[in-house]
Amino acid sequence: MKFIDEYRDSRLARGLANRIAQRSTRKITLMEFCGGHTHAILKHGIRQMVPEAVEMRSGPGCPVCVTATADLDKAIALSRLPDVIIATFGDMMRVPGSYSSLQQSKAAGADIRVVYSTMDALELAKANYGRPVIFVGIGFETTAPTIAAAILAARREGIKNFYVLSLGKLTPPVMKALLDADGLRLDGIVCPGHVSVIIGSRPYEFIARDYRVACVISGFEPLDILLSIDKLVEQIEHDRPAVEIAYARGVKPAGNEKAREIMENVFEVADARWRGIGTIPASGLKIRTEYERFDADKAFPVGPEQPLREPEGCRCGDVIRGSAKPVECNLFGKACTPETPVGPCMVSGEGACAAYHQYGLPENLQTL
Amino acid sequence: MDETILLAHGSGGTLSHELVEKEFLSFLANPALNKLDDSAIFEASGRLAFTTDSYVVNPIFFPGGDIGRLAVCGTVNDLAMSGARPLYLSLSAIIEEGLLINELRQVVQSVKEAAEEADVSIIAGDTKVVGRGQADKLFLSTSGIGMVAPGVDISGANARTGDKILLSGTVGDHGIAIMSQREGLRFAIDLESDCAPLNKLVSRMLEASSRIHCLRDPTRGGLATTLNELARQSMVGMVVEEACIPVSDEVRAACELLGLDPLHIANEGKLVAVVDPADADRLLAVMRHDHYGRDAAIIGEVTGQHLGKVVMKTSLGPSRIVDMLSGELLPRIC
Numbered sequence: 266m267k268f269i270d271e272y273r274d275s276r277l278a279r280g281l282a283n284r285i286a287q288r289s290t291r292k293i294t295l296m297e298f299c300g301g302h303t304h305a306i307l308k309h310g311i312r313q314m315v316p317e318a319v320e321m322r323s324g325p326g327c328p329v330c331v332t333a334t335a336d337l338d339k340a341i342a343l344s345r346l347p348d349v350i351i352a353t354f355g356d357m358m359r360v361p362g363s364y365s366s367l368q369q370s371k372a373a374g375a376d377i378r379v380v381y382s383t384m385d386a387l388e389l390a391k392a393n394y395g396r397p398v399i400f401v402g403i404g405f406e407t408t409a410p411t412i413a414a415a416i417l418a419a420r421r422e423g424i425k426n427f428y429v430l431s432l433g434k435l436t437p438p439v440m441k442a443l444l445d446a447d448g449l450r451l452d453g454i455v456c457p458g459h460v461s462v463i464i465g466s467r468p469y470e471f472i473a474r475d476y477r478v479a480c481v482i483s484g485f486e487p488l489d490i491l492l493s494i495d496k497l498v499e500q501i502e503h504d505r506p507a508v509e510i511a512y513a514r515g516v517k518p519a520g521n522e523k524a525r526e527i528m529e530n531v532f533e534v535a536d537a538r539w540r541g542i543g544t545i546p547a548s549g550l551k552i553r554t555e556y557e558r559f560d561a562d563k564a565f566p567v568g569p570e571q572p573l574r575e576p577e578g579c580r581c582g583d584v585i586r587g588s589a590k591p592v593e594c595n596l597f598g599k600a601c602t603p604e605t606p607v608g609p610c611m612v613s614g615e616g617a618c619a620a621y622h623q624y625g626l627p628e629n630l631q632t633l
Numbered sequence: 634m635d636e637t638i639l640l641a642h643g644s645g646g647t648l649s650h651e652l653v654e655k656e657f658l659s660f661l662a663n664p665a666l667n668k669l670d671d672s673a674i675f676e677a678s679g680r681l682a683f684t685t686d687s688y689v690v691n692p693i694f695f696p697g698g699d700i701g702r703l704a705v706c707g708t709v710n711d712l713a714m715s716g717a718r719p720l721y722l723s724l725s726a727i728i729e730e731g732l733l734i735n736e737l738r739q740v741v742q743s744v745k746e747a748a749e750e751a752d753v754s755i756i757a758g759d760t761k762v763v764g765r766g767q768a769d770k771l772f773l774s775t776s777g778i779g780m781v782a783p784g785v786d787i788s789g790a791n792a793r794t795g796d797k798i799l800l801s802g803t804v805g806d807h808g809i810a811i812m813s814q815r816e817g818l819r820f821a822i823d824l825e826s827d828c829a830p831l832n833k834l835v836s837r838m839l840e841a842s843s844r845i846h847c848l849r850d851p852t853r854g855g856l857a858t859t860l861n862e863l864a865r866q867s868m869v870g871m872v873v874e875e876a877c878i879p880v881s882d883e884v885r886a887a888c889e890l891l892g893l894d895p896l897h898i899a900n901e902g903k904l905v906a907v908v909d910p911a912d913a914d915r916l917l918a919v920m921r922h923d924h925y926g927r928d929a930a931i932i933g934e935v936t937g938q939h940l941g942k943v944v945m946k947t948s949l950g951p952s953r954i955v956d957m958l959s960g961e962l963l964p965r966i967c
Contacts, residue, residue, distance in 0.1 A: 269885060278949045308894075310951025487949055603959035614892055624953040626944065 272486030273309075281491040282314040288498045294320045295497055296587050297455040298440070300327035300615025301485050307624035309487040315494060322449070322587035323617035325439055325539070326457055328403040329356045330585055330609045330616050333538040335573055336432050337362040340401050342567040343430065344375035349565075350393055351377040352386035353401040360609040363574040383408075383415040383429075390419070390427035399561045402429040407459040409433045409550055410524035413531035416552070416559045428561040433550035434537055436460050437468040442545045444476045449588050453479035453497035455490065458512045463528075465520025466508045473506040484512040531556055540609070541582020581608035584617050591621040598622060636734040643728075643762025656737055657758060660745040661724070665756035673756035675721060677780070682717035684708060685776040693740065693770050696810050697825025698901075701743030704773040706830045706901060707852070709751045713832040714848045714904065716787035716839060717779030722748065723757035727772040730765045740771065751830035753777070785839060791846035792867035796935040797913035799906040801834065801920055802827070802928035804856045805884040805898035813887070820890075824883040829902030834923045841919045844909035851905055854958040857896035859905050860943045861957045867907075871943040873933030873955065897958040907935060 297303055303323040306312055312321060325331050341362050344351045351367065358368040358379065371377040380386050383400055390398035402412045412429055419427040436457060443449065456469055461482045469480045479500035483493035493511040500506055510516050528550075537549020552560040578596050583589035591597050591610065601607040603622060610616035641648045658666065665673040686707050693700040705722065712719040724744060728737065748755055806827040813822045831850065838845060847867070851859035856878070864871045880888075880895045888895050902925055908916055913931055920926030943955040 269889060273948055275949050307953060308947075309949050310947045310953050311949070313951035314949065603956075623956045626939075626952060626954055 269486075272484070272488045274488065278314065278487055278491055281488065281495055285319065285491070285495050285498055286316045288495070288502055289316050289318050290502060292318045292320065293452040293498070293501050294322060294450060295453045295455060295494065296322045296324045296443075296451050298324040298326040298436070299455075299457045299460075300330065300613065300617060300620070301459070302326070302455055302457075302483060302490060303617050304615065304620045305485050305487065305490055307620045311487060311490055314491070319494065319498060322451075322590070323584065323620075324454075324587050325443070325542070325585045326405070326436070326460075327585070327610065327613050327615035327617070328405060328408065328434070329354070329360060329613035330581060331434060331439075331539045331541075332357070332360070332403050332432055332609065333540050334363055334575055335538060335569070338569060338573065339567060340430060341365050341367060341370050342570055343399055343561065343565055344370045344377055346565060346567070348396045349376070350389060350396055350398045351375065351401060352380045352389050352398055353377065354381075354403065355379040356613045356615075357401055357403065359606060359612045361576060361607065364571055383412045384418075387415045387419055387424065387427055390424050394426065397426050397428055397564070399428045399430055399565070401432065403432045405434055405436055405457070405460050406463045406528070409532060410463060410528045413527045416531050416556055417527065419559060420556065428559055428564055429552065430561040431532070431550055431552050432537075433532065434539070435534070435548050435550070436464065437471075438545050438548035439539065439542070440469070440472060442542060442548070443586060444472065444478065446586065449586065451478050451587075452501045453481070455493050455497065456480050456482040456508075458482060458484045458489070458515060461510075461512070461516045461520065463521050463524050466510050466516065466518045469508045473508050477506045479506045480508040482508070482510045482512050482516050484515060539585075541585040576607045579608035581610045581618070584610050591618040592625075594618070638728050638730055638732040638734060638737065638762055640730050640762055640764060643760070649760070652760060653758075656734065656741055657760070660741045661748070661755045661758070663754045663756065665754065666758070673721070675756065677720075677778070679783070680781040682712050682715045682779045682781050683776070684711040684715075685774065686711060687772065687774040689769065689772050690811065691769055692811075692814050693736070695814050695826055697806075698828035699740055699743050700771060700773055701740035702747045702828050703901060704775045705744055705747035705751060705753070706828050708775040708777040709753060709830045709832050710850045710904075712777050712779035713830075713835040714787070714850055715779070715781065716785040716835070716845075716848065717781045718836060719751060719753045719777055719779040719832050721756045721778045722753050723776045724755050725759040725774040726761070727768050727774075728760060728762050729768040729770050730762060732770050737771065747830060751832055782839070784843065787845060787848050789847050789849060789863050789866035792863055792869050792907040792935050793846060794869060794935055794937040795910055796846055796907045797910050797931050798860070798871060798873060798933045798935065799908060799913065799917060799920065800856065800878065800930055800932045801831070801904045801906075801926040802902075803879040803881045803884065804851065804900055804903060805880060805888065805895040807901040808855070808898035809884050809887045812891070820887070822883050822887060824881065824887075827900055827902035829925050831902065831904050831925055834920065834925050835904070837919050837923060838906065838916055842908065842912040842916050844912045845906055845916070846909065847905070847907035849905050851900050851903055853899050855895070855897040855899055856905065857894065857943070857955045858957045860955060863905070863907060864943050865941045867935075868940050870936040870939040870941070871933060872936055872946065873943065874946045876948045877930050877932045879928045879930055896955060910934070
C-alpha cells in the first residue's frame with residue numbers, strides 16, 4: 266500500500282470514464298473549485314477521458330491567484346520597510362503587482378525569504394530577534410489553522426517580532442458569490458478536498474438546497490476526480506442535487522473541529538477583496554483584537570505608494586470566476602507565459618493558466 | 634579548536650602555499666600538477682572537447698556525495714555527453730572564510746576518489762579565500778578536456794524521426810536527496826544522490842553502436858527540460874510513456890508531498906540517449922550491464938509530429954505536454 270498507485274489504476278480509471286460516458290445524456294457545466302484539481306485533471310489527461318458534453322471550468326481555488334493586486338502591493342510596500350523580513354510561500358514571489366513584484370523587491374535589496382510553512386516563518390522570527398518578520402498569510406481554510414497555530418505559539422513563547430499580513434479567505438462565501446453572479450450557469454461543483462478536511466461537507470449544503478447545484482468533495486488523485494465527476498453527472502442526470510463526499514479517507518461531514526476552533530480563536534470573519542471578483546462580504550479572515558499585536562496591518566500601516574494598476578489585457582479575473590478559459594485570454598502563451606507571467610494564474614502551481622500552459626496539447630487546447 | 638580557513642589562506646603567502654600543498658596537492662598529486670608551474674603542459678592530438686562548470690550546491694555534503702564528487706562528475710559527464718573520453722580537469726575553489734579545514738579535506742578527498750573512478754587527472758588548480766558572507770562555504774569550478782574518437786558525431790541536433798529514446802535509470806534522486814537535507818524542508822527519506830561519472834558507461838555504449846545520435850545528462854531542470862532541449866535543437870517531436878520512466882518510490886512519494894514533478898527534478902548520474910531504432914535493444918542491454926545503467930529503459934521515440942515539443946502518454950492513457958521547468962522551482966541543487 267503506497268497510497269499512490271491505488272488511485273492511478275488505469276483499468277479502474279477507464280471503467281469510471283466509461284460509466285460517466287454512459288450516464289451523460291446532455292451538455293452540462295462543472296466547475297473544479299481547486300487549482301489543485303485543475304492541475305491534476307490536465308496532468309493526468311482526465312479531460313480527454315470525460316465526454317465533451319461534460320464541460321469543466323476552473324474555479325477560484327488558488328490562494329495566490331485570488332490575492333488582490335492591492336494586497337500584493339501592500340506586501341511589497343512592507344518589504345521595503347527598514348529591517349523588515351518578509352516570509353512568503355514561493356509562488357507569491359513572481360506575481361506582478363501594480364509596479365513591482367516581491368521578486369523584484371528582493372533583487373532591489375529587500376529581505377524576502379521563501380518558507381514552506383507558517384511555522385518556518387515563526388522560526389525565522391526567533392532566529393532574527395529584533396527584526397520584524399512578516400508572514401504573508403494567504404490561503405483558504407486549509408492554511409488558516411496553521412497560521413492561527415503559529416500566532417498562538419508566538420504568544421505562548423513570547424515572540425515579539427512575528428507578524429502576519431492576514432489575507433486568508435473562505436470558500437463557501439466565494440462559491441455563493443459566483444453562483445449569484447450573472448453569466449456562469451453551473452450544474453455541479455467538484456468541491457475542494459483539503460479545505461473540506463477542515464470545514465467538512467455541511468457548509469456546502471446551501472448550494473445543493475438553494476441553488477440546486479450538485480456538490481461532490483473530491484481528492485486529488487485521478488481516480489478520486491473521475492469518481493467525483495461520475496457522482497456529479499449521476500446527481501445532475503437524476504436532478505437530485507446533494508452534497509456527497511468522494512474523498513472519505515480525508516473528509517468527515519463535520520470536518521476537523523479542533524482545527525476550526527484554533528482558527529476561530531485567532532481570526533474573525535471579515536469582508537475581503539478578491540482578484541477579479543471584488544469585495545465579498547464575510548469572505549475573509551481578520552486577526553482578532555486580542556491578537557492584534559501580531560497583525561501586520563496594525564503594526565505597520567502602509568498606504569498605497571502609487572495608484573493601483575491592474576495588468577492590461579490580463580483576464581485572470583475572468584479565469585478565476587470560471588467565465589473564461591485560459592486559452593480565451595489574448596495574452597495566453599504569447600505575452601503571458603510561465604517565464605514572463607502577466608497575471609498570477611500563470612505563476613502559481615495552482616493557477617489555471619499555468620496548468621493549461623504546462624500540460625495542454627497544442628492540438629486540443631481549444632477544446633479543453 | 635577545529636582548524637578553519639582564514640583570510641590569510643588566500644593572501645598568496647606562506648599559508649596559501651601550505652593550503653595548496655597540504656589540502657590539495659597531497660590528495661591530487663600527478664606529474665603535471667606537482668610541478669606547480671603557471672600552466673600544465675600535456676600532449677594531445679586529434680579532436681578535443683573542452684567544457685567548464687561551476688558548483689554552488691547547498692548543503693555541500695549530502696547523502697550519496699558532496700560538492701567535490703559533484704564537481705568532478707558534472708564536468709566528466711559534460712565531456713562524455715559529447716562523445717569525448719575525459720582526460721584532464723582543472724579545479725578552482727572559492728572558499729569562504731571560516732570553513733572547517735576538515736570539511737575542505739573531505740571534499741578534496743571526494744574529488745580524488747571521483748577522479749580516480751572516472752580515470753581523469755586534475756592537472757591545474759587555483760584557490761581563493763573570500764570573507765564571511767561573500768560565498769556560501771565553498772564554491773568549486775572545474776573545466777575539462779577530452780578526446781573525441783574519429784567518426785563519433787554526437788549532438789543535441791542529431792535526433793531523427795523514428796529514433797528511440799533511452800534513459801539510464803531512475804529520475805529525481807539527486808534533487809530530492811538534496812532537498813531532504815535543506816533547512817526548513819528537512820524530511821527523512823531513504824535516498825541518495827545519484828551523482829556518478831558516466832564516461833565508462835558512455836564508452837561501452839560507443840563501442841556497441843555507431844548510431845548514437847544524442848547524449849545528454851538531465852541535470853538542472855530534469856528529464857523534462859533535457860527532452861525539450863533535444864526536441865527543439867533537432868526540430869523533432871518526442872513521445873514518451875509515463876509508465877516506462879523509472880522513478881523510485883521514495884522520489885515519487887516526496888514529489889507528491891511537495892507538489893513537484895519527478896521529471897523536473899535534477900539528476901547527476903543519469904543520461905538520455907537518442908539512438909537509431911535498430912540499435913536500441915542492443916544498447917539497452919549494454920547499459921543494463923553497467924552499474925550506472927542497471928535500471929535503464931526505453932522511454933519513448935522521436936516523431937515527425939508536434940515539432941519541438943515533448944508529449945507524454947500518461948499511465949491512464951491520454952496524452953499531455955511535457956514542458957520545460959520554468960522559473961526557480963527549487964533552491965540551489967548543483
